[in-house]
Structures are given as C-alpha cells and as structure tokens.
Amino acid sequence: MSVRRILPWAMVVLALMFAASAAGGFVVQLATQVLVLWCFGLSYQLLFGRTGLLSFGHAVSFGLAAFGTAHAVRSLAGVPVYELLPLAGAAVGLGCGVLLGYPVTRRSGIAFAMVTLGLGELVAACFLMFPGFFGGEAGVTLQRTRVPSMLGLDLGQGLPQLAVTAAWTLAVLGVVQGLARTPFGLATLAVRENAQRIEFLGFRTATVRWVSMLVASTLAGVAGALSALAYEIVTVDAVSMHMSANVLLMTVIGGLAHPLGPLVGALFLTVMQSVVSDWTRAWLFYYGFVFVVLVWLAPEGITGLWQAARRQRPSARTVATVLIFALLLVVFVETAYQLALGEPTRLPGWRHFGPVALQALLWSSGLAVAAMLVRGLRRSEAPA
C-alpha cells in the first residue's frame, strides 16, 4: 500500500474535482455519485473479479450499511466525527460478511450465485415489513450537517462532501491494491482459476473465499455509508436486486481486472442514467445492449478493450464497422421508440420525420442491423 502507487490516482482525482467544481453543483453531485459507485464497484471487483464469486446480493451489505450510517448520523448529532462516519458503514458491512458470508462461501459458482440471489430477495422483502429501522417505503432521511466535521469543513456544500468521498474512495482503492500484492490476494486469484489445485497446495478455499467476502462486504459498507451521506436519504432501493444488478452490470462493463474498470463502469452508468436519459427514453435498452455485447465479445470490459487496443491497434476497418453499426443501431432504436411511444426523442432530427418516413427508416435500419449481426456471427463461427 505504498504512497507512491496511490499518488498518481490521487492526482487524477484532484484534477477531476477541480474540473467538477468549475462546472457547477450538478456536476459536483454527479462526480460524488461516480466516486461512490467506483468504491462499490471496487468491492465487487474483489469479490467477483478476483475471487470469482458471482454475487447477486452484494447490495445487502451496501444497503444495510447505508441504513446503519443514517441511524448513526441521527444518534451522533453534535459529535464532531463526520469524516469517520464511513467506519460505521464498514462495521455494518463487516457484520454482514461475518453473518452471511460463512455459510454462503462454502459453495461457489452457480450455487453461490443462487444463494446470494435468494438472500438478497429475502432481505429486500423483509425491509418493508420493519418500518421502524428501515423507514418503510419513504426510507430514512438524514441531515449530514448535524454531525460536525473534524476538519471544520462546511459539509452542507457539495465540494467538501466530494472531497471526503474522494478521500475514502482512494483509501478503499489503496486497500484493494495493497491486498492484491499479498499472498492472500494471489490466493484469491488462484481460487478463481482452479480451486481444487489450490486445496492441494495447502490453502483452504472456503477460508479464502470467506475472507474475500468479508473484505468485500466491509468495503461495500464504506460505499454504502458514502452514498447515504451524499444523498441524505436511504431507501429500500439500496438493498434491492436493482442495486445488486447495477453493480454487476457496471463492473462487468468497465472491466473486472483493472482497478480503473469500476470507475469506467460508474462513469458509463452515471452518464447513461443522468445525461443520456434526458435525450432519449431508450437509454435502458442501450445500457443492456452494451452489457450483452461486452459479455459476448469482450469479457474484459471496456478497460480490457482499451488495453488490447494499446497492445495492438485495431484496424481502421474494424473501427469503421463498429461505428457504422452503432449509428445504424441508434437510428433503428430511436425510430422504434419514436413510433411506439409517439413522443419525439430529444435527440435532434427525429421530430421532423413523418410517420411514413419513420417506417421506412425503421425497416431499412433494422434490416441493415440484422445483416451486420448475421455477418458478424457467421464470421465469428468460421475457423480462424
């Protein structure tokens, strides 16, 4: 966990913060969201990317920690410990890891995925039944300014909150990076690759998995706490399948191997959700489509693609094909949404087309997309 390794990351984050502060409160809020998601994604990357444990219930640690932090803020009003509040989240996350992790990590693969799915559903369903702790449907709100800052910052403003979030995210990054260099970190990789063999070498795979889950839950707890503090509200969304699915999609899209992966995924998700959704109603479709394509073509995610591109520059032809396909797809999808919903997308141009022109556009772009897909599939089948 050397300072020298963290320094370039810290510089990047500082630069981003300055840029965000110049752009206004909304961008600062989005930047905070990206950092929180990056932190959450890093914890998931440890669990799934390194140890190979596909979890559909990771949001349980995240959400419970968020609720715990909200209640901590309420009970610690007046005590100047603001910057240490994510430790409360970490504690809750650790608790989740201990309680749920031990029995669950005795399985792996599909069984593990199904157990986490079931547990996630159970927790989310129980949520609404205990309005006292979980605030019912309206959730739990908090005023973060009630807990004074240790450093005298005015946390009512967006920028100091962004700074605190950034500091904690860098800390989590440091932990993850540091862990990767320890024997334990290497063992997690080995457990993912060949669990049976590593048992023979003397490691207990169940223990490795359990510790990995403990760490991942703790870090997810930190992310949950940061989320609660950034938004000042925690709702049942935070433990839902939706949140678990989001962290999965985001991390896979970004890339499971590189620490920048979850950041790229978080940026992608935030841009889609908060910016692209303003322009078009098809943003959910694009999000799902990118995920499916990446799983199929490039399981290393966007960072993986970028690294591959650095090793061997893709030909101009490949780039052109991809761009043309993307353009045709967007035309097809937007036209389809336009026809189906009858409301113009806010992308420029579509409102000017009449129904006949739209139908023509739909069919032509649809056929072109289908043709390219079929050709691509045929090509991928042909012997290399």
Added chain:
Amino acid sequence: MELLATSLLNGLTYGFLLFMLAAGLTLVFSLMGVMNFAHASLYMLGAYVGATVAAAWGFVAALLLAPLLVGLAGCALERWLLRPLHARGHVAELLFTFGLAFLIEEAVKLVWGAGSIDHRFPPALEGSLFSAFGTPYPAYKGFMVAVAVASLAGLYALVAHTRVGLVVRAALSHPQMVQNLGHDTDRVFMAVFGLGSALAALAGVVGGAALTTEPSMAAQLGTIVFVVVVIGGLGSITGAFLAAMGVGVLQTLLIAVDLRLSQWLPLSAWPALAAVAELKVSQLAPMTPYALMVAMLLARPRGLFGQREA
C-alpha cells in the same frame, strides 16, 4: 377443515403452474449446465405472443403457435448466441442470459407498451369445474393442471422412452463420449434448449391468462422458478415436480395460518424484536420459498434429487 381442503387444492394447482415453468429450466440446466436467466423472459414472450395470436386467431391457435415460435427463437438463441459462450464457462453464460432478460423486457415494453394487456381464457373455460366444500374450482385451473400434466407426461416419455431421450440422458453425464459415438451433441443441445423455451412459452400462454400479462411478470415469477429448480435438484424433472408441488402447497397452507410468531417463540424478552414477534406466519408465507432455497443450497446443494453439484 374446509379451509385446509381448499388450501390444499389451491396449493397443488399453483404447484402445477410452477412446475410447467420449472420443467423447461431444469431440462436445460441438467443438460447444459446453463442456468438460463432469460427463461422467465421466454415465459413472458410466450404470454405476449400468445395474447396477440389469441386476439387474432383464438386461444387454441395461441396454445400451438406461441410455443412453436418461441421454441424456434430459443433454438436460434442457443445456436448463434449461447454456443460460442460454452467454452468460456457457466458464469459467462449466466451473465449473458441475465443481460438478455433485461433486453427482452425492454423490447416487450417497446412493442406492447408498458402497461398490462388483456389476455384471458376463452369463455368456454370460464365457470367452475366442480365444487369442493362449497367453494367452486374454476374450469381454467383444471385446464392449467391438464396442460401441466400433459407436458410432464410428454417430457417423461420423451426422455425415458425414446432414442432421442436416450441420447439426451447420455449427453447429460458423458457428452464427449456421446459425441465420439457419432451423435451430433450440438444439435441435441439446440433441440433441448428449443424444447425448454417452448415449454416456458406454453406456461406463459396459460399463466399469462390466469394471472396478469405485463412486463414485470418475468421478474416476479423468475426467482420463484429458480427456487423450485434448486430445491428439486439440478438435473431432475421428478425433483422439479416434487419441489414445485411442495413449494406451492407449503406456501398456500402457511397463508391460512394466522398465528403470530410471538405465540410460539419466546421473543417478548427482547423489545428490539417486538416488530418481529408481531409478524404473523401468513405474512411470512410468500417468503418461505426463498428461505427454503437458501437452506437447501447451504445444506445440500445438489437439491433433493439432483444428479450434479451446482
């Protein structure tokens, strides 16, 4: 007594619907190790396609056409999209089908709208079949049971008594050997996947009419189906049947129980658990399948009758 009898009857009927859904999934899983997250989406597609066909050509046409169309789509899906992922392992396939489920839901909302659509049984199936203890048993539920039993019988006959079924069963445990013997396992897998999809679509046509046909139907029923398959055992149709019945009956019977937890657990000592103590068993009933799944996976991941470890 009357409540118990009607609950039992209702539980079994619900179990049959769950079985129809679970049968296709367990078949696919038992053969290919693929936990198809998009299975419930195929159920939904079956319901929507069935509704559209029924509106134009009647319910019988829907019963025949929807499974056929969705089955063909399933074949295409396996052949072109899933097969290349085999080499990358089960997790990659799981992720892919997960994303696919997402996309199918968006596509359905786009084509048919975001609200629920009208899909109902034909008037011939309205009314009651018989009366048990003063409560009528609807004809359409009897029809659902008949369809489920027919599909179970057909599936069992196919797997146990035909040559194709023999190949399928062999490919379950020794795919390499079967291929060496000259059978085209690829085609077998494709056909099985298509069959599984067709079964799901059939369940959709019937289930969508009995329940509601709307975009969230896949997400709602999806997890219960996984529960059934996991409890019954990955790889066993009999297991899926028994688990479906078990889950259906248990859940239905528990709803009839009005006891509060505080009545038979000494929770009053801890005020923090007061909220838990006040819960009635009937409130927790719909959660029992998930609890069972978690328990089963922790205790015996093979499930009740499973032939292969998850």
Added chain:
Amino acid sequence: MALPPLRRHPLTAALCASALLGSAAAAHAQGVIRIAQLEPLSGPFQTQGEGNARTLQAAVDEFNARSKGVSFEVTAYDAKGSAQEALNIFRQATERGVRYFAGGGTSAIVSGLIEAVNSYNERNPGREVLYLNHQAIDPDFTEARCSFWHFRFDPHVHMRMYALTGHIARDNAVKKVYLINQDYSFGHQVEQSAKRYLTAARPDIAVVGEERHPIGRVKDFAPYVAKIKAAGADTVITGNFGPDLVLLIKAAKDAELKVRFYTYYGNALGAPTALGDAGIGRLRLVTTWETNNLPPRMKTIYDSFKAKYPKNDIFHTGVIEMVGLLGDAAAKAGSIEPKRVAFALEGLKTQGAFGEVEMRAGDHQLLAPLFIQTFAPVDGRQVRHGIEGLKLGFKTDATIPPRDTAPVQTCQMKRPAP
C-alpha cells in the same frame, strides 16, 4: 398552445432566469411559471408516470389557452423511480433556474425531495423553490413532516379512508369487514385508519380479519380468498393496486365470493381491463376523478387528453388541481415569486376540478370532494365513459364534500417571514 420545452443551453436558461426575475417585479402576475415535473418514465412505474405527465400537459394547455397573464411551461424529467436520481435532477434543475417542482412517483422520492427542498431553501434564502405534491398520499407529509415549501394537491390516505368509512357507515348491509393490504407503510396506514374510523363510526361492524401480504409477490390469491370466505365477511377494504388488486379480485370471482371490494386504485393500472365483467358491482373505489359529470373545464382537458391518447385515461385530479390553484395563487399574489405564491396559496378557496376546494393553511393539504364509485357498464346516463378502452366504467354512488374528508390536523408548521 403549449410552449416548447426549454432547450438545454445555459445562455437561454440565463436569459429566461433574468426574464423571470424581471417579470416577478411587475405589479400584475405576468410571465412563465416553469415547472420541473419528475415522474418515473421508465422502470416499473412507467405507466403511472406517463399518465401523470400527459395529464399535466393537458391541464397546462387548457390553462395557457385561456390565461391572460401567467402561463405555465412544464418539462418532464424521468426520475426512474429512484430517490437519488430525483435528487440529481433537482440539483440540475435548480441550477437552471427552475423554482417549481412537481411529481415524484414513489413515497421515497417525495420524501427525499421534501428534505432536499427544505435544505436548499435553508441554504439559499431569497432563491427558494416550491414543491408541489400531486400524488404521494402518505399522511406524514402534511402531518409530522409538514413543511411550508410543500403543498399537497391530493387527499391523503386517512382522508380517503375517512370519506370511505363515512359512506360504509351509512350502509346497513355491512356487518363484517375484512382488511387485506400490502405489507408496507401504505398498506399499514390503510389498515390502521380503516380500523380506527370504522370502529368510531359504526361500533357494530366487526373487523373479521386483517391480512398483510408482501407487495408484488403473491401470484395466487386463492388462499387469501379462502380465508375471507371462512371469516364470513361481506365487505373487503383494500389499498392494493396493480397486479395485487387484479389477482385478488380475480381470485374472488373464481371462488364466487360475493363481497364488495372497496379500493383506492380500482380504476387504474390495468385493474379494469383484467377484471372485465367480473368486477361489475363488486369493484368500488374512492376517487377524486368523476368522469360522468365533467364541468366545462374538465371536459376540455379530458377531450384534449383523449384526442392524443385514446387508449389511456385520467384517473385522478392531482395535477389538474395543482395547475388551477397555482394560477389562482399567482394572480392573487400578483407575482410568480415562489414565496409570495406560497403565502397566497395558504387558505386559498377556489373552484377546483369538481367543486369548491380549499388549500388548508395549517398543513398545506388540499380539501377536495371525493367520490365513491362502483364499476358498471356504460349506459350513457349514469356511466358516460368507458375506461381503458372497455365498455365499462364507474357509476358514482356518493359525493363526499371537502369538509367531510379531513378529520384532524396535527401539523406544527414553521413559517418564514413573508
């Protein structure tokens, strides 16, 4: 004529902001009230969100067509059913100079927005924003969590139950009532207020069962129906909506259970379609929207809505009341400055959608007439319009005047200086 949505350009926003400030200084209310409407336009609540966005647009079109001073401009944002996303949009819109926020979607989002608005106004005096709640009916928002900057334009859970139980109390045929609700805060509120008001109004009515089920997870309501039958109930009160309501009533029809269902949302989200004839006489509801007797203003709004969206329906008046009252308050205050409009809204009595309405000053809750209706075939006289494209609609059994809808006020509101 509706004004086109504002382009996303900081310069235009700045120009509009300065125009707004300039216009706010004028003696007569002039200018454009820009409302940011947050609705779930994707995700599970999409139909609800779309419905509200379209109804609001129809109401705004009608208002702008006849107004001489103030006009409205609405931009709909997709809150996606997530509180965090809604807060992002709030931040973004406040930066663009929007001062009026409407909508939400779920209780969680409304709760988050109320807190955000309160914090924002506290930290930005002189640039306050208003939050106009047209759909979230959790009583908390005008009781324990009431805020000067929040106004609710829809009767809340307890008010509807008060009106409903008042009507039931007058029906001597009702002897045994069964309560079945979703197991979360809304369902709990329906259950508790039903018990409270029923026992107060008619002590002889027995509540023979209280059932709570997890929301959206029950596929087969037959066992619940069996329990209702076993309890011998003649009336069921439920807050269920969407599939939970549809499946419940379908199961009741299957079991030939002859009870009356009193609901909150029987006219929406697919319930009429899925029920069809099964619901006739059985399905009843308490609502603010009375399709059979449309005053001229409502008729204009309804016709323009149906012309654009023939397959959809309006099913509550929240957004319409919001537009009407806001317009009147701006005229009364002579300004479109949010704080002045807020003070003008307090205690405002005016012609609402279906009769006189009052915005109660004490808790910022609108008092409006409520209607008890029964599902019935369209006959041109009592039932004029079908719903969701069917030949079935709702017949009005009773009209509850505003003063009979609001039991108590418990809000302790902190007001700013005018």
